[in-house]
Amino acid sequence: MRLVTASARLVVTLAAGAAAVLLAYRLDPNDIPIYMNMGLAALVAIGLSLLMGFAGQISLGQGAFYALGAYTAAILTVGLDPDDRLIDPEAGIAPWAAVLVAPLLTALVAAVVGVPLLRLRGHYLAFATLALHLILIAALFAEDRFTGGQDPGLIIAKPLEVAGFAMGGVGDAARNLAAVIWALVALALLVAVNLVRSRSGRALRAIATSEAAAAAAGINVAAYKLRLFVLAAGLAGLAGGLFAFRLGFLSPDAFPVIISIEFVVIVVVGGLGSVYGAVLGAIAIVWLQDWLQQLGTRERLLGFDLPVQAPGVFRIGVFALILIVVMLFLPRGVLPALGDGVRRLRRLR
Amino acid sequence: MSALLEVEGLVVRYGPAIAVDGVSLKLGAGERVALIGPNGAGKSSLLNAICGLFKPAAGRVRVGGRNVTGRSPGEIVRLGVTQVPEGRQVFATLPVEANLLLGAFGREFRGELLTATMRYVRRKTQVQERLERVYELLPKLHELRERPAGQTSGGEQQMVAIGRALMAEPRLLAVDELSLGLAPLVVQGLSEFLRRLNEEEGVALLLVEQNAALAFELCERAYVLEAGRCVLEGPSSELERSELVRTAYLGGGLEVA
Amino acid sequence: MTELVQLVVIGLSTGSAFALVGISFALIFRTTNIVNFAQGAFAVLGGQFTVWLVDKEWPTAAAAIVAVLLVTAVGALVGLLAVGIRGLTTPLASLVITLGVAFVIQALQLLAFGDRPHTYPAVSERAWTVQGVVVQPQYVLIAVVTLVATLLLTLVLRRTIIGYALVATSDSVRAAELVGLSLRSIAVVTFAVSALLSAIAGLLLTPIQPVNYDSDVAIAINGFAAAAFGGLVSIRLAFVGGLVLGVAQQLVVGYGDVITPQARQYELAAALVIMLVLIGWRSRKETVT
Numbered sequence: 001m002r003l004v005t006a007s008a009r010l011v012v013t014l015a016a017g018a019a020a021v022l023l024a025y026r027l028d029p030n031d032i033p034i035y036m037n038m039g040l041a042a043l044v045a046i047g048l049s050l051l052m053g054f055a056g057q058i059s060l061g062q063g064a065f066y067a068l069g070a071y072t073a074a075i076l077t078v079g080l081d082p083d084d085r086l087i088d089p090e091a092g093i094a095p096w097a098a099v100l101v102a103p104l105l106t107a108l109v110a111a112v113v114g115v116p117l118l119r120l121r122g123h124y125l126a127f128a129t130l131a132l133h134l135i136l137i138a139a140l141f142a143e144d145r146f147t148g149g150q151d152p153g154l155i156i157a158k159p160l161e162v163a164g165f166a167m168g169g170v171g172d173a174a175r176n177l178a179a180v181i182w183a184l185v186a187l188a189l190l191v192a193v194n195l196v197r198s199r200s201g202r203a204l205r206a207i208a209t210s211e212a213a214a215a216a217a218g219i220n221v222a223a224y225k226l227r228l229f230v231l232a233a234g235l236a237g238l239a240g241g242l243f244a245f246r247l248g249f250l251s252p253d254a255f256p257v258i259i260s261i262e263f264v265v266i267v268v269v270g271g272l273g274s275v276y277g278a279v280l281g282a283i284a285i286v287w288l289q290d291w292l293q294q295l296g297t298r299e300r301l302l303g304f305d306l307p308v309q310a311p312g313v314f315r316i317g318v319f320a321l322i323l324i325v326v327m328l329f330l331p332r333g334v335l336p337a338l339g340d341g342v343r344r345l346r347r348l349r
Numbered sequence: 350m351s352a353l354l355e356v357e358g359l360v361v362r363y364g365p366a367i368a369v370d371g372v373s374l375k376l377g378a379g380e381r382v383a384l385i386g387p388n389g390a391g392k393s394s395l396l397n398a399i400c401g402l403f404k405p406a407a408g409r410v411r412v413g414g415r416n417v418t419g420r421s422p423g424e425i426v427r428l429g430v431t432q433v434p435e436g437r438q439v440f441a442t443l444p445v446e447a448n449l450l451l452g453a454f455g456r457e458f459r460g461e462l463l464t465a466t467m468r469y470v471r472r473k474t475q476v477q478e479r480l481e482r483v484y485e486l487l488p489k490l491h492e493l494r495e496r497p498a499g500q501t502s503g504g505e506q507q508m509v510a511i512g513r514a515l516m517a518e519p520r521l522l523a524v525d526e527l528s529l530g531l532a533p534l535v536v537q538g539l540s541e542f543l544r545r546l547n548e549e550e551g552v553a554l555l556l557v558e559q560n561a562a563l564a565f566e567l568c569e570r571a572y573v574l575e576a577g578r579c580v581l582e583g584p585s586s587e588l589e590r591s592e593l594v595r596t597a598y599l600g601g602g603l604e605v606a
Numbered sequence: 607m608t609e610l611v612q613l614v615v616i617g618l619s620t621g622s623a624f625a626l627v628g629i630s631f632a633l634i635f636r637t638t639n640i641v642n643f644a645q646g647a648f649a650v651l652g653g654q655f656t657v658w659l660v661d662k663e664w665p666t667a668a669a670a671i672v673a674v675l676l677v678t679a680v681g682a683l684v685g686l687l688a689v690g691i692r693g694l695t696t697p698l699a700s701l702v703i704t705l706g707v708a709f710v711i712q713a714l715q716l717l718a719f720g721d722r723p724h725t726y727p728a729v730s731e732r733a734w735t736v737q738g739v740v741v742q743p744q745y746v747l748i749a750v751v752t753l754v755a756t757l758l759l760t761l762v763l764r765r766t767i768i769g770y771a772l773v774a775t776s777d778s779v780r781a782a783e784l785v786g787l788s789l790r791s792i793a794v795v796t797f798a799v800s801a802l803l804s805a806i807a808g809l810l811l812t813p814i815q816p817v818n819y820d821s822d823v824a825i826a827i828n829g830f831a832a833a834a835f836g837g838l839v840s841i842r843l844a845f846v847g848g849l850v851l852g853v854a855q856q857l858v859v860g861y862g863d864v865i866t867p868q869a870r871q872y873e874l875a876a877a878l879v880i881m882l883v884l885i886g887w888r889s890r891k892e893t894v895t
Contacts, residue, residue: 056698060705116882121643122698123838126705126882127830131878134823138872257823261709270700309716317713323706327699328690400784423786431784438781440774447770454767455786462791465767499777513785 009193017186024178024270029231036246038286039181043239044097045088045266046188047232052264053273055225056211058123062127063260064136065233066071067252068109069102069148069240071140074102074156080146083299095160106237110230119223121179126230127149133260153251169246181242181259186281188235192275202225208273236263258316262289263320268326271333285319292318352411353378353521353553354399359390359408361398368394370577371408378520381554382546383564385598386574392436392557395574396525399555400432401425409526413520423458429520435557436529437506439513441499445490446480448498448509452481452516483512486546504535511539515546521553522546528560536560540567546587557599561598565589573598608738611855619745620814621832621852623649627825628832628844630800635775636839637796638789639697643704644684646826647711648801649808651677654719656809660726665842669726672803680711681801685794692790699774706776715819728813748810752784755877756804756845763841764895772796776839824874828855831877834884851877 010311019040022135027035048062076098113132117125140147148154160167160177166179195201207221215221244250262285270281294313307313330337361369369391373471376385378381384392398405401422410418410426429453440448447556453476455466469476484491490512493501506528514522524543528536544567558564564571565585573581573594581593588594627649639728655673660666684707688700695703720780735741763769775782775792783789808817808825817822828851835847853875860874 058698058702077699082856088815109721113882123701124834125831126701127644127827128878128881130823131827131881133870134827135874135878138874142872199837246768257820258709261705263701264705309715309721312721313716316709316716318790320706320713323649327702327706329694331694331699332867346731379749402780402783407670410614421788422783423788426784426786434781434784437783438778440770440781441775442777443770443773448774449783450767451770451774451785451787455782458786458788460788460791461772462788465791466688510781511878513781532785606679 003132006197010190010211011224013186014187014195014252016149017183017189020186021179024070024175024182025173027178029171032178032214033169033246034173034286034290035052036178036181037111037290038180038283039185041244041263041266041286042264043077043181043188044232044236045270045277046192047228048263049267049270049273049275049278050192051225051228051232052267053271054196054208055118055228056208057118057130057225057229058126058264059229059232060086060126060257060260060264060306061132062232062236062263063255063257064133065106065110065236066179066226066240066243066259067133067136067255068106069156069237070247070250070255071240071242072105072237073098073102074154074244075146077158077165078154091165092158095156095158095245096162096295099160099238102236103234106240107230110233111226114226117266118229119222130257130260137252137255137257138317140255148250148254150251150253153249155249156244156247167242167245171247172245172296177246182240184242189279196275204228221264244293258319261323262319263325267333271332271336274336276332277333277335281333288318294307350520352376353380353605354503354555355409355411356395356399357409357411359398359410360406361394361403363394368577369398369405372572372577372579372580373408374572374573374582376521376555377551378552379547379553380419380570381544381556381568383556383558383568384574385558385561385564385571387597388559389576390574392574393525394556394577396432396523396555397426398601399425400430400523410443416427421460423455423460424518427594429518430523431514431517431519431521432523432525433510433514435509437503438588439498439509442497442600443500444495445498445509445512448513449480449483449490450474450476450517452513454543456517457599468489478517478595479518480494485581487514503531504539507531507535508590511542514551519552521555523557525556525557528558528563536563543567556602559596609860611737611739613860614853615739615741616744617853617882618690618758618854619748619851620750620811621849623807623811623848624825624828624832624851625845625848626752626803627829628754628835628848629841630807630840631761631829632836632838632841632844633772633803633835634761634796634800635833636774637772638689638698638700638793640688640704640793641697641830641838642684642688642766642800643701643826644708644711645800645804645829646822646824647708647796648677648681649811650712650817650822651680652805652808653812653821654715654724654819655805656812657724657726658719662796666726666729668871670809674791674802675811677805678798678802682794682798684801685813686790688797688808689793708826712822719819721819723816723818725812725816739853742814743884744810744813748814750873751806751810752845756803756841759799759803760841768795813870826845827874828877831881831884834881851880854880 013191033171040247044066051057051059062272077092077095079092117128134272141149165176167180203219203224206219207224211221226284266281270277292314293311296314299306326334352375356374358371358373359369360371372395386392397403399410401420404419410414412430417425454469457468487508489505490508493505527539540563543554546552556564556568568585571585572579572590627645630645652673655676656669657855659669669699686705688704690700729747730743730837733740733742734811744891756892771792830850832851833844836843859873
């Protein structure tokens with residue numbers, strides 16, 4: 001980050017954002033879904049990276065906020081009252097409004113849960129957010145009158161569109177949605193970087209260096225941590241809301257606990273606190289996930305018959321191994337470590 | 350014959366900050382040597398590097414001629430150097446006797462807990478004898494042997510820490526800030542004890558002290574450290590009379606404890 | 607009234623298992639400052655290995671003993687990983703490492719045992735009935751074993767030299783190092799002992815609550831909440847916390863249908879709420895990391 005000036009960074013980010021948006025219209029239609037997933041993961045990861053990098057807290061519940069955002073957007077769109085839904089196709093609010101409410105709701109939940117938790121050590125938040133995820137999933141399955149549960153699930157009948165600009169899961173709408181997602185990623189990057197460079201950013205960096213020293217200097221450490229947690233939750237909620245319209249159909253199966261872990265892996269790989277790293281990490285990990293999925297669904301691999309649980313084994317096992325190896329040997333993240341390596345090479349010359 | 354402790358050009362770093370910047374010192378068997386200097390001069394860092402808590406960035410530490418630079422604290426304890434840490438650092442929830450026993454136990458460690466336990470159990474009688482000896486030297490500890498160490502007074506805790514260090518049968522006892530937070534009378538008693546220990550048992554002393562008067566009274570030689578460097582060294586009698594020491598550490602002619 | 611007592615009885619029993627896991631958390635944390643996310647995995651492995659051996663016609667007791675020994679070995683290995691590289695691995699990094707380990711163990715279980723729940727027969731199917739309250743022998747077994755194990759642990763910590771070493775490390779890490787204790791070795795032993803305790807808890811619970819490859823998360827959360835009662839350091843309070851949590855959970859399940867017909871699904875809510883309340887209360891007394 002010290003290699004680049006502020007205005008250069010702004011220009012590069014805007015250019016990259018524009019390129020990413022344009023790419024949505026150039027890609028092969030088969031690649032659009034994974035392209036969208038990368039963007040959504042990047043949104044979540046940006047928030048989590050700030051939380052883990054500056055507040056030193058681990059949230060194992062970003063998947064919960066993601067799910068919460070998705071279901072909020074979906075339920076608000078088709079109508080709160082399950083009876084209404086069956087009768088009245090006009091029930092519910094405009095999809096674009098629902099997508100905006102989603103991050104607000106998740107931010108609110110995060111605020112409530114975060115107040116007691118963020119005063120203490122990182123592991124309390126880790127366990128509490130994990131519990132949150134599990135409870136939310138249980139609720140989604142259990143309260144199937146509202147959520148549709150596993151079967152039949154929640155079908156989102158209304159398309160997401162603003163003044164004729166349609167965003168959805170297939171065809172041109174998919175390209176539009178992908179473009180919007182990546183535009184939001186660029187926006188989130190700019191906001192995040194601005195936050196880190198601002199006066200608040202100085203406080204954040206002080207907290208990241210030494211919480212005791214920051215507290216002694218009069219910084220309200222707990223308040224800053226809470227803000228980061230709320231921001232991360234909001235971003236995850238926004239991503240979730242958009243995800244709902246990408247799928248068009250929701251079931252609690254789409255949000256297993258492992259996705260919370262995957263977000264952590266992305267941040268760890270990209271470097272705690274590095275938002276650009278978070279985006280790159282998202283691209284890498286989502287790609288890896290897709291590759292593992294394809295690997296796992298084959299019948300044979302390297303001469304071995306693959307059991308039917310192979311996709312699950314690969315997904316869980318590989319990501320967990322990455323987590324262990326990176327945390328042991330490159331605790332600041334893979335990308336920062338590479339950056340260090342490059343810097344060392346430059347000094348040698 | 351090589352000195353008991355030899356330190357050559359030791360450099361200790363904490364990240365970018367340099368705590369010890371090339372210090373050398375020597376200590377012979379049975380000597381009493383002091384390290385004095387202001388807060389932050391690097392005295393404790395030097396001591397901790399010698400005792401194996403930190404790995405020095407440069408320089409060498411030799412105990413009895415053997416190079417021990419960067420070795421683990423356990424190995425250094427086995428070679429006969431133990432430390433009475435700054436602030437006592439007793440094992441507060443354990444009874445005094447357990448504190449002492451651990452002093453002997455630590456010596457059996459070659460990196461592994463279970464084998465250390467077996468070795469310790471086999472040496473049970475020797476350990477018991479050593480415990481008796483420490484109780485002879487410090488009778489108050491026998492009185493307090495069942496009390497949790499954290500529930501004793503500051504001076505008593507200092508005795509626990511010293512006793513614990515003695516359980517490992519050291520040739521050199523390193524004491525970090527003996528006088529910190531203790532009443533002068535208590536410090537006097539401890540100082541007397543250490544002198545007797547040195548004279549009767551032949552245990553060498555390396556004393557890190559902010560209280561220069563105490564250091565000169567107890568030790569024959571001293572090194573003066575400032576900002577990580579050794580600025581003066583020599584016999585205590587000489588140093589006491591030097592301009593630098595008098596103004597900086599002895600209140601310019603007035604006796605300040 | 608009998609229903610209430612019934613729930614309390616069950617709660618004390620499952621709570622005992624949580625207590626053991628909570629004690630394991632506390633033991634590791636006070637000695638090494640690491641929160642071991644894989645604690646739940648140790649419990650689940652205790653169950654899985656026992657089932658695996660029982661299915662091979664082993665007598666239950668033998669299966670249990672071997673299972674516990676296997677998990678203890680696994681625990682030692684995890685401890686080695688979790689301690690990480692000296693000077694490089696922070697406590698939070700250790701948490702993430704143990705998180706990774708927990709999921710690696712999940713993946714391996716999926717591979718080895720599949721994704722169906724597993725269980726083995728309880729110690730006896732004939733339940734006792736006391737004043738209308740049904741008490742299954744397995745419940746009593748869990749409670750008794752937990753009590754005995756906790757007492758043994760306390761004895762070891764207060765009377766043996768190894769116990770002294772463990773307590774010393776939590777009292778003063780620096781003095782422990784200076785005296786010559788090897789922190790890494792102590793960490794490994796602590797993890798091994800914790801794994802042993804959790805494995806016992808897990809395998810005793812399995813006849814009542816069948817285990818699956820992903821059961822570790824819920825157990826870890828409950829165990830952590832129990833340990834949180836004692837600020838993650840007190841063994842006595844973790845024990846109490848486990849019992850309170852177990853009972854609270856059963857009450858939620860039993861009476862929760864006042865709030866929602868699906869109360870059974872919200873077992874974990876008890877743990878979460880207790881954690882939040884506890885932490886909120888504690889954070890008024892202490893702040894900072």
